[in-house]
Amino acid sequence: MDEFPIFNATVLAQVFHFVLLLILLRIFAYKPLLRVMDERRRLVEESLARVERDRREAAARKDEAAQELQHAREEAEEIVHRATVQGEERASEIVERARAEVQRMHDEAREVIRREQEQAAAVLCEEVASLALMAAGKIVQRELQPEDHREVIERVLARAERLIC
Amino acid sequence: MAQAAGKGAGSIIERAGEAVDIWNFPQEPWHLGTVLGYPVDVNAPTMVFTWVTMALVLFLAVLAARGADVRRPSRLAVAFEELFELVRSLIDENFDREKGRGLLALMVTLLLFITVANLLGVVPAFSAPTADHNTTFALAGIIFVLSYVLGIRYRGGEFLRDFLKPFAFFLPVRLIEEVARPTTLAMRLFGNIKAKEVMILALLGIITGTAEIAGGFLASVVWLGFSVFLSFIQAFIFMMLSIAYIAMAVSGE
Numbered sequence: 252m253d254e255f256p257i258f259n260a261t262v263l264a265q266v267f268h269f270v271l272l273l274i275l276l277r278i279f280a281y282k283p284l285l286r287v288m289d290e291r292r293r294l295v296e297e298s299l300a301r302v303e304r305d306r307r308e309a310a311a312r313k314d315e316a317a318q319e320l321q322h323a324r325e326e327a328e329e330i331v332h333r334a335t336v337q338g339e340e341r342a343s344e345i346v347e348r349a350r351a352e353v354q355r356m357h358d359e360a361r362e363v364i365r366r367e368q369e370q371a372a373a374v375l376c377e378e379v380a381s382l383a384l385m386a387a388g389k390i391v392q393r394e395l396q397p398e399d400h401r402e403v404i405e406r407v408l409a410r411a412e413r414l415i416c
Numbered sequence: 417m418a419q420a421a422g423k424g425a426g427s428i429i430e431r432a433g434e435a436v437d438i439w440n441f442p443q444e445p446w447h448l449g450t451v452l453g454y455p456v457d458v459n460a461p462t463m464v465f466t467w468v469t470m471a472l473v474l475f476l477a478v479l480a481a482r483g484a485d486v487r488r489p490s491r492l493a494v495a496f497e498e499l500f501e502l503v504r505s506l507i508d509e510n511f512d513r514e515k516g517r518g519l520l521a522l523m524v525t526l527l528l529f530i531t532v533a534n535l536l537g538v539v540p541a542f543s544a545p546t547a548d549h550n551t552t553f554a555l556a557g558i559i560f561v562l563s564y565v566l567g568i569r570y571r572g573g574e575f576l577r578d579f580l581k582p583f584a585f586f587l588p589v590r591l592i593e594e595v596a597r598p599t600t601l602a603m604r605l606f607g608n609i610k611a612k613e614v615m616i617l618a619l620l621g622i623i624t625g626t627a628e629i630a631g632g633f634l635a636s637v638v639w640l641g642f643s644v645f646l647s648f649i650q651a652f653i654f655m656m657l658s659i660a661y662i663a664m665a666v667s668g669e
Contacts, residue, residue, distance in 0.1 A: 280477030
């Protein structure tokens, strides 16, 4: 027990040494190290903030693009719808026009037929009158002059018209 | 019989110590003079190896600071940065951010100093400054003076009134506690490191010839692994307890 350590000035010397070491480390090592660490922390925080900002911008752009896509889709649908309506209108117009053309051609054809029929009837009447005159002349053995027998001829023609036309 | 065995063991350790001691340090403390009638004596090995410790710590820290870079730090700088982050997180767990900020440099220095000092004792023929109770009591003293200063600074009279809680009757117990804390803090470190060194010498003495032939290296290798672990763990414990004691003084919890 007599060798149990006794305190001496080493205690004070060690306090001095430790404080001196602390001061020297603070000046020559900790300050530059902590400055670099703070600088890096600042850089990392800035990078994180930039990443967050970029992420938000990207999200905003994505929304914008989605909206534009939606808008374009709606526009395309509108265009298709309009084209369909226009096409249908155009088709019905063409059909209508064709129907009108057919009707017109039909009417014209009917008119032509009617005229032809009238002309044919007129020609036939004249032929019938000539034949009647010729037949009558042969019957009475002389030639009948239309001027002389106008009344008879007209009467025959009238009867023939009633019969034929 | 036991006394004879003890004497035998003592002589083994002494012989091993003498064999390993290549520095021829004086056995008696250095007498530097007298101040106000009191002798100023210091322990020579402790002084010398404290300077070695300081030089090593300074060298490593300055090397790390030179390698510090925002983008491409050196490996040593990264190790120091990790150490700072570790100590900072431990402080933040125990303190308000504002109150704990100033302690970072102190705690990192404490950890570095004690670790390197402890590890010096692992090297054959070197002696750990922390194997001298003067060193550990000096460090514990700094921590306790600081805890009182910070306690009074942040809590004023409330800090002093804590000594009378829960009743004034407990004052002697609280005073014993206040003496016991720094004492145990210092003795724990001193005891562990001193025991580690004595064990190294004992191993050297038991394995005949290794002290003289291999400079204690063979025996030290056996004890090396545990000694290194012990050096780190004791430094960490000292720092952790220092943080805890100061935090208790500052927060009153």
